Amino acid sequence: MNHELPKWVDYGLIPFLNLVTAFLGAGLVVLIVGENPLEAAYLLVHGAFGKGPGIGYTLFYATNFIFTGLSVAVAIHCGLFNIGSEGQAYIGGIGVATACLALDRFVPWYITFPLAIAGAALFGAAWALIPAWLQAKRGSHVVITTIMFNFIASALMVYMLVEVFKPAGSMAPETRTFEAGAHLPKMDWFFEIFGSKLGGAPFNITFLLALLSCYLVWVLIWRTKLGYEIRTTGTNPKAAVYAGIPYVKTIVIAMLISGALAGMMALNPIMGDQYRLQEGFPAGAGFVGIAVSLMGRNHPVGIILAAILFGMLWQGGAELAFDMPNISRDMIVVIQGLVILFAGALEHMYRPALSRFFAKDPASTVAMSKPTQGEGA
Amino acid sequence: MDLSVILQVLDSTVRLSTPLLLAALAGLFSERSGVFDIGLEGKMLGAAFAAGAAAAVFGSPWIGLLFAVLVGLVLALVHAFASITVKGNQIVSGVAINFIALGLTALLGQSWFARGGRTPQLSQEQRFSPIELPGSEALADVPILGPIYADLISGHNLIVYFAFFMVPVTYWIVFKTRFGLRLRAVGENPAAVDTAGISVVWARYRAVMICGVLCGFAGAYLSIGQQAGFVQNMTAGKGFIALAALIFARWKPLNAMYACLLFGFLDAVAIRMQGAEFPIIGTVNSQLMQALPYILTVILLAGFIGKAVPPKAGGVAYTKER
Numbered sequence: 210m211n212h213e214l215p216k217w218v219d220y221g222l223i224p225f226l227n228l229v230t231a232f233l234g235a236g237l238v239v240l241i242v243g244e245n246p247l248e249a250a251y252l253l254v255h256g257a258f259g260k261g262p263g264i265g266y267t268l269f270y271a272t273n274f275i276f277t278g279l280s281v282a283v284a285i286h287c288g289l290f291n292i293g294s295e296g297q298a299y300i301g302g303i304g305v306a307t308a309c310l311a312l313d314r315f316v317p318w319y320i321t322f323p324l325a326i327a328g329a330a331l332f333g334a335a336w337a338l339i340p341a342w343l344q345a346k347r348g349s350h351v352v353i354t355t356i357m358f359n360f361i362a363s364a365l366m367v368y369m370l371v372e373v374f375k376p377a378g379s380m381a382p383e384t385r386t387f388e389a390g391a392h393l394p395k396m397d398w399f400f401e402i403f404g405s406k407l408g409g410a411p412f413n414i415t416f417l418l419a420l421l422s423c424y425l426v427w428v429l430i431w432r433t434k435l436g437y438e439i440r441t442t443g444t445n446p447k448a449a450v451y452a453g454i455p456y457v458k459t460i461v462i463a464m465l466i467s468g469a470l471a472g473m474m475a476l477n478p479i480m481g482d483q484y485r486l487q488e489g490f491p492a493g494a495g496f497v498g499i500a501v502s503l504m505g506r507n508h509p510v511g512i513i514l515a516a517i518l519f520g521m522l523w524q525g526g527a528e529l530a531f532d533m534p535n536i537s538r539d540m541i542v543v544i545q546g547l548v549i550l551f552a553g554a555l556e557h558m559y560r561p562a563l564s565r566f567f568a569k570d571p572a573s574t575v576a577m578s579k580p581t582q583g584e585g586a
Numbered sequence: 587m588d589l590s591v592i593l594q595v596l597d598s599t600v601r602l603s604t605p606l607l608l609a610a611l612a613g614l615f616s617e618r619s620g621v622f623d624i625g626l627e628g629k630m631l632g633a634a635f636a637a638g639a640a641a642a643v644f645g646s647p648w649i650g651l652l653f654a655v656l657v658g659l660v661l662a663l664v665h666a667f668a669s670i671t672v673k674g675n676q677i678v679s680g681v682a683i684n685f686i687a688l689g690l691t692a693l694l695g696q697s698w699f700a701r702g703g704r705t706p707q708l709s710q711e712q713r714f715s716p717i718e719l720p721g722s723e724a725l726a727d728v729p730i731l732g733p734i735y736a737d738l739i740s741g742h743n744l745i746v747y748f749a750f751f752m753v754p755v756t757y758w759i760v761f762k763t764r765f766g767l768r769l770r771a772v773g774e775n776p777a778a779v780d781t782a783g784i785s786v787v788w789a790r791y792r793a794v795m796i797c798g799v800l801c802g803f804a805g806a807y808l809s810i811g812q813q814a815g816f817v818q819n820m821t822a823g824k825g826f827i828a829l830a831a832l833i834f835a836r837w838k839p840l841n842a843m844y845a846c847l848l849f850g851f852l853d854a855v856a857i858r859m860q861g862a863e864f865p866i867i868g869t870v871n872s873q874l875m876q877a878l879p880y881i882l883t884v885i886l887l888a889g890f891i892g893k894a895v896p897p898k899a900g901g902v903a904y905t906k907e908r
Contacts, residue, residue, distance in 0.1 A: 238690065242697040290677055292624075339884070349887035350896065352677055353833060356624065356826055357880040357887075364877035499681055539692035539703075546685030554668035554679030 214560070214567060224504060224552060226559050231551040235544045242535045249529055249536065256528025257521035261400055263528070265410025269477070271513075271520030272412075273491075275419040276474035277498025278505060278512040279426050280467045284351075285507050286430055287463035288443035293340060293355025294471040295495025296362035300336040301472025303369060304328030305479045306384050306486035310374075313391035318480075321391050325476060326418070333472015334465040336362060341464030345457040351464070363489075370488060384486040393480045413481035422470060423509035429466070439463050471495060497545060503553040519545070589730065593737045595854050600742065601812060603850025604749045605630065605804045605821075609828030610835065610842045611749075611756050612800035616662075618760060618837055619793030620773035620899040621669050624680035625661065626801060627825025628687035633658040633805025635691035638705035638816030639698065641712045641809075650712075650810045655802035661687065662798025670790050673903035684825075692818050703818035705809070713810040714743035745807040752800070756839040769793050773897035776904040786904045804828075830883040837897065849879040 214223075236246035257267045277294045284291035291297075308325040340354035370382040379385075393414055397407040430436040441449040442459045450456050478490050497519050504518070505511025526541035551558070609626045616623040633654035641650030661683055668679040695703040719740035726736045760766040768789050771779045776786045808824075809816040827849055834848075835841030856875035 238693070242693065290675075292677065292681065343884070343888050347887075347889050349884075349889070352622075352624070353829075354884055354887055357830060357884045360823060360826065360880045361877045361884075364873040368871070368873040496681060496685070499678065503678065535697045537693055537696050537703075539689045539696070542685055542689030543693060544689075546682050546687075546689055549678060549685060550664070550668070550682035554674035554676075554682055555672050556674055558672050558674075 214564060218563060218567065220506060223556070223559060223563070224506075227552040227556060228504075228548065230555075230558075231544070231547040234547045234551070235540075238540070238543055239536065244533050244535050249533060252529045252532050253525035254521070255525075256532075257525035260408075261405040262408030262410045263524055264405070265400065265407045265412040266524040266527075267517065267520040268416060269410060269412045269482070269520070270523040271516040272416045272419045272477045273474050273494040274497050274501045274516035274519050275423060275513060276470055276477070277495050278501030278516055279422055279498075279509065280471035280474075280495075281498045281502035282505070282507040282509075282512060283426060283430070283439070283463060283470060284467040285502060286436075286443050287439045287460060288446065289344065289460065289464060289467075290352050291337070291340075291355055291464065291467050291471075292352055292496070292499060293337065293358050294467070294474075294498045295491055295493065296355070296359035297333040297336045297468040297471035298474040298491040298495050299359075299362045299366055301329040301333035302475035302479055302486050302490060303366070304330070304332030304472060305475045306374065309387045309391035309480065310384060313388040316390055318390055318392060318394065322393065322476075322480070325391070325480060326473060329472040329475050330469035331472070333475075334469040336472070337464045337468025338461070341461045341468075344464070345460035359495075366488065370486065374486060382488050387480070387484045391480055392484060393476075395481075411482035413477070415477040415481050418473070418476070420513070422473065423513060426470070427509045435459075435462065471498070493542075493545075500545060500549045500553060503556070504548070519548075522548075589733060590737075593733055595851075595858050597738050598854040598857065599847060599851040600738065600746060601850075602853045603846040604742075604746045605807050605812070605824055606828045606831055606846040606849055607749045607843060608745075608752070608800050608804035608807065609825055610832045610846055611752055611839060612797040612804065613829055613832045614756060614760070614837055614839060614842060615769070615793045615800070616797035617832065617900055618773045618897055619769045619790045620776060620897055620902065620904075621666070621790055621794050622676045622680070622901045623665065623794075623797060624677060624826075624829060625665055625683035626797075626828055627821050627823065628680075628684035629658050629661045629798060629801035630805040630808070630825050631684075631691055631819065631821045632661050632687040633802040634809040634820055635687075635695060635705070635805075635816045636802075637806035638708070638809035639695070641708055642699075642706040642815070645712055647712060647714045647806075647810050651714075651803070651806045654806035654809075655799050658798040658800070658802030658805060659795060660798070662794050662801070665798075666791050666794040669903060670787055670794070673905065676901055676903075688819060691816070695816065695818065705816040708810060708814040713814055714745055714807075716741045716743055717747075743807075743811045745803055745811045748803065749807070750843070753839050753843045760839065765792075770897075772904070773899055776899050777907075780904070780906060786906075790904075827879050830879050833896075834879075834883050834886055836895070852878050 239246040239249045257263055277298060280294045281291055305325045305328055308328040309321060312321045312324065336358060340351050340358055343349040343354055344351040367382065374384040375382055376385045395407060395413050396416060400407045430440065438454045438459050441454055442456065446456060474491065474494055479486055501512055501515040501519055504515040522541055522544055527538060529540060530536055530538045609630055613623050613626050636657040637650040637654035640653035641647050665679050665683055668674040669676040692703045695705060699705055722736040722740035725732045760769060768779060768784055772786050772789045780786050808820055831845035831849055832842055834845040852875055856872050
């Protein structure tokens with residue numbers, strides 16, 4: 210790129226234009242199935258933010274996406290594309306369920322929770338270990354191995370549910386329902402501060418854990434030696450090795466952290482909503498993490514905002530499907546795909562035009578002729 | 587186990603490996619030219635829906651096939667535009683196409699046909715029906731060879747024969763023509779091709795478009811060949827198994843056929859053996875059988891059974907030097 214764009218264009222205008230394009234595409238789809246796009250947009254936003262329970266669901270889904278978004282982001286900082294967050298979250302569920310099944314009858318939730326966190330992180334990280342090691346040691350492309358591991362995870366989960374976790378005499382492939390010792394408290398007090406009500410929404414304290422994870426990831430990536438090594442390896446692996454950064458170790462650790470974060474996503478639906486381990490519970494949250502990380506520019510703050518946007522889509526989309534007969538829940542998947550396409554793959558579509566526009570602008574030409582000014586920023 | 591059981595399993599192997607083979611060959615064109623494609627699944631699914639819907643509306647499998655190819659082509663062009671023209675991330679583009687196809691086929695299916703995302707059940711004339719090869723009845727009484735010819739080789743639909751016919755054709759195009767040489771060259775060293783005055787962009791575009799067309803055939807096979815109509819998410823990961831097969835085959839057409847037959851065979855055996863008891867191994871674990879193609883591919887990628895080396899310039903958009 211010969212023209213550096215101003216920061217607000219890069220981080221503000223371009224994502225905004227991409228998002229607008231994606232939603233125009235979604236509007237076109239709504240038009241094709243014979244509904245009014247503006248009305249659909251209203252129903253979607255109202256469904257997500259109109260009432261207390263709606264907001265509760267939006268934030269509940271956002272919690273999932275914060276974890277998977279962070280998972281993808283940590284890997285990207287190391288130059289790795291982890292599209293296995295889905296499988297790592299899924300396997301993380303085994304860790305959560307094991308802790309819950311062992312403890313829920315004997316101890317209160319605040320003892321079960323830390324152990325479930327550990328279980329989730331451990332199992333999620335373990336599922337990322339082999340792809341990580343193969344990438345670092347053998348150069349097997351992590352994208353392909355993590356795709357394969359997603360499928361292996363779903364086969365393994367069916368086996369675990371049917372052969373190991375299913376209580377005797379039950380037909381459904383799921384664990385027994387947990388007792389109160391594995392139910393996370395809901396965050397209704399948070400809603401009461403604002404004079405609103407959570408209602409039946411499963412918004413729970415995992416959200417706080419997600420926010421804490423955001424802070425810790427920020428500290429890790431930008432304030433620690435390991436984070437520096439991860440970013441250096443991600444930017445230029447050869448230079449990193451030359452500077453004495455251990456390549457294999459950095460790759461493996463970054464992927465383990467990524468897998469652990471994905472695994473922790475399992476806490477939210479399992480201990481906060483369903484109170485049991487069910488088949489297919491991540492429901493695509495791992496893949497949404499890719500979009501969340503891309504849109505959030507791999508930064509925790511951006512990830513929180515993008516996660517809330519996708520939480521809105523999931524909750525508002527469900528309401529939309531309820532209110533408009535011609536629109537099913539699949540509309541969410543379509544919008545998701547369009548956002549990933551326009552905000553991800555076609556990210557640079559407007560860049561050439563914008564660089565030309567801002568190059569012509571006399572103000573920015575003046576700014577460019579004084580190179581000393583913005584240098585430190 | 588007698589001959590008829592073996593023939594049944596092999597017969598369903600052929601049926602199950604056909605969509606994999608078409609998709610794997612599709613991926614071969616794209617990836618050999620340096621454009622990674624994890625959107626095979628989405629292109630197949632979109633094509634399957636188009637075929638099912640068009641065949642039901644127009645009453646002809648040929649029109650169904652035409653629409654399937656068109657949809658495959660359009661989705662491929664989206665991928666090409668994103669990964670070649672705009673130089674976006676090819677993996678992200680593939681993920682996006684998979685999502686869009688998954689959502690749109692279900693949404694449009696429900697809105698147009700109102701059958702829970704299915705397209706209407708097709709009659710015999712609306713789909714590609716089995717073709718009896720000449721002499722299959724006459725030869726049926728010949729021991730061993732007769733049944734093999736009548737049951738295994740004869741009696742498939744047109745797309746099955748097309749898929750296997752495409753194996754030598756793909757080999758010829760990719761390894762014996764000037765177009766194929768350029769296609770491989772832009773996948774290995776695009777700068778050299780550019781220096782020779784050949785357009786890297788156009789070569790890659792053509793490769794990705796061929797990929798879309800073949801995905802169209804793969805999708806059409808599912809909805810108007812193998813089944814009689816489109817069912818929600820009917821590809822169910824076949825695009826990814828095809829991708830695994832392509833890697834397993836080290837991006838070579840003939841190997842791709844063997845890999846697809848192997849994965850198809852595993853699937854056929856898993857279906858056949860469901861719940862059956864065996865002397866030493868007990869029941870065959872169906873989840874293990876399902877996961878086996880992926881496990882084998884990971885082992886191959888790890889370099890324990892030979893090494894899978896992808897095209898050198900794969901996944902990287904080409905930027906002309908100024």
